[in-house]
Amino acid sequence: MLRVAVLRVSHASEAKRQVMKASFSTSIHDMVTQAFPRAITNSELVSKTTQSLKEYGYGETTLLASSLCCDEVSRKLEEDFAPHYGPNFSMGGLAGFPHGGVVSFGAMAHHIPDGGSCLICFGPHVGVDYDGNVGKVNRRGMAKSGACCGSACAAAGHVDCVHKGEIEPQDDAVLADPVSAQQAMVNKLLMPYAATLAKSPEPMVELPLSLFDAQKKMMDQIVAAGCQEVGGDGKIALLGGVQINTPENESDYFLPLSFDIRSNKNEVIKDLMWS
DSSP states (O other): OOBOOSOOOTTOOHHHHHHTHHHHHHHHHHHHHHHSTTOEEHHHHHHHHHHHHHTTTOSTTEEEEEEOOSSGGGHHHHHHHHHHHOSOEEOOOGGGOOTTHHHHHHHHHTTSOTTOEEEEEEOOEEEBOTTOBBTEEOOTTOSSOEETTHHHHHHHHHHHHHHHTSSOOOOGGGGGOTTTHHHHHHHHHHGGGHHHHHHOSSHHHHHHHHHHHHHHHHHHHHHHHHGGGSOTTOOEEEEEEEEEEOSTTSOOEEEEEEEEEEOTTOOEEEEOTTO
């Protein structure tokens, strides 16, 4: 687990945390950007995204769809986009994977306002707590930080044990069990990255990057299969990356890793990643 050497306050009382709040804003930024150098704040992301999409007709007739983890800390990004695009359609589940698949995409496409387009924001999430631990976050009302993303960490533990030969590979029959199907899917889709994670000097930084790679492949398959469900001249904007959660009252961040706009025939109209 990465521990960023900036402002250590693991034994500070809640009162002391409040007194030192002004200092945290700077230190949290340093912690996040040391681990993920190209990360930007949610407000920067929303501003850059909305400006980039304006010339393609995005605005009041846009439907925001998200594929983010079901964790409550992941809701902030949807809330930050809401003033521009309204309430979001949720495609995501554990670890941010679009577990609803092409059926969910099709339903979303049929909810786009007349003459409008959709923006899909997707990716895994990871926490950075007050002590600089990547893979943990300070949650509301809890004295100690905890795992973030919990599902991702559980999958990483499973994959590591399989890679070391300590346990047998997961039987795909578990995917048919509705009680554990989503976590089983996260385990399965992370498995190809076992060697990458095992050799990484910072596995908690590598974990969300590997998860994003897996999710990008899945999202591309879903869009390819369901794009024609977007009506008229509607477009599909795909914004992917890693959501970075920070302690309550601090700004969350996002590491953009892909951003393009496509037709409803899945043709790339423009790669907006560096626009």
